[in-house]
Amino acid sequence: MEITIRRATADDAGTLTSIAFASKAVWGYDELFMEQCRKELTITTRYIQSCEVYAAMLREQIVGFYGMTVAAPDGVLDYLFVSPNLLKKGIGRRLWDHLLQIARARQVKTISIAADPNAEYFYRALGAKRVGEIPSGSIPGRFIPLLTFIT
Template sequence: MRSSMTDRRGGVRVRRAVARDAKRLTRLVTTSGAYEGPYAPMVQGYKVGPDYIEAHEVHVAVDDEGRVIGFYALVLSPPELDLMFVADEAQGRGIGRLLVGHLLGQARRAGLTAVRVVAHPPAEGFYLSVGAERTGTVEARPPAVMWDRPELLLTVDGGP
């Protein structure tokens, strides 16, 4: 499923990720300020590889200088937002909302009615602000995940 490159906000466009984006996406995950402190072990050594990009709906937000400043990964079956990161220096500019809007468009084109989100606890407020509804809690699974996480649902007809 290809997307148009017309989804824009303030000089930022969204496009399908390609294999050469893998290192930058990995860097966005592993250097995210949201995963500092007790959350750091979860992303330590994490890798977004070319095979992952090929297997899922991975889309990147690119600024007007061509830099990848955010991305999301949508798993179509079962429908779930697997990853979403915005570069620390790009936060607060509407990039996350742009990505969620694009994600909902991709989900709609794929015939989905909703997308599950298991959120990083500090990100729950963001997902609620873009229209997600809390549906429950996913319990910790040590040693991989040491804390409970909010489970939310993004309805495809809604969104930012």
């Protein structure tokens, strides 16, 4: 499977949002939970234009993406999602490796990751370390893992 990665454009916002929702729903969250996450999972054109947002492409189709906010020497991984039908095919890893290249080029030394609890293992397998928990941006009373990665 030949995956290429390109910078996302404002025109990609709807597709990226759809992938984020579909990928998050893989974990079996109910409709109410997903609705509460709507704002947090919506990728805006403003976000794409102001942050490091890259899309994984299979032929001409976006099949995953990441978004990172950079304020060197710190970065925040805001999003990393892969289309559910292509999970466990190495696309997430390809996106992560690309993210690290961009982070290093922008002099990012530490990447913070507020991870879905179901994705924590993925990030830890890549070398991220859990440093605590933070409140969910969408669900009152819910706490999610906070991880860091030293580039």
